Amino acid sequence: MKNLGNMLKQAQQMQTRMQEMQAKLEAAEMEGASGGGMVKVRLSGKGDLRRLTIDPSLMDDREVLEDLIVAAHADAKQKVEAMMAEEMQKATAGMNIPGGLGGLKLPF
Numbered sequence: 001m002k003n004l005g006n007m008l009k010q011a012q013q014m015q016t017r018m019q020e021m022q023a024k025l026e027a028a029e030m031e032g033a034s035g036g037g038m039v040k041v042r043l044s045g046k047g048d049l050r051r052l053t054i055d056p057s058l059m060d061d062r063e064v065l066e067d068l069i070v071a072a073h074a075d076a077k078q079k080v081e082a083m084m085a086e087e088m089q090k091a092t093a094g095m096n097i098p099g100g101l102g103g104l105k106l107p108f
Contacts, residue, residue, distance in 0.1 A: 017090075017091035021090070025084065026046055028044065028045035028083060029043065029050055030045070030083060032073060032074065032076025032079060033072055033075060034071035035055075035068040037055075038054070038057070039052075039055070039058065039065070039068040040072060041073045041076045042076065043073075043076045043079075043080050044080075045083060054069075
């Protein structure tokens with residue numbers, strides 16, 4: 001029974017850490033850029049688009065602008081995913097989770 005008590009304690013700790021991580025991700029913002037900073041995309045830690053900044057000189061070339069927006073979004077998304085992985089590692093630090101959480105896709 002002592003082992004079950006430890007498992008329940010770990011589960012409660014993990015739940016608390018996950019709630020803290022979700023709040024931190026919601027408040028965080030990551031910026032991605034392309035075209036030497038001519039296009040910037042700011043995403044929340046959960047991946048929601050918060051801001052798009054476009055240099056006025058790009059307004060005449062729609063195709064280039066579209067490509068730069070996609071590239072800036074991909075840059076910001078990669079940064080958000082890296083931050084999420086780091087926060088997940090912190091949230092599960094010291095917990096003996098069978099099989100780890102590798103490849104686990106969370107809903108945020």
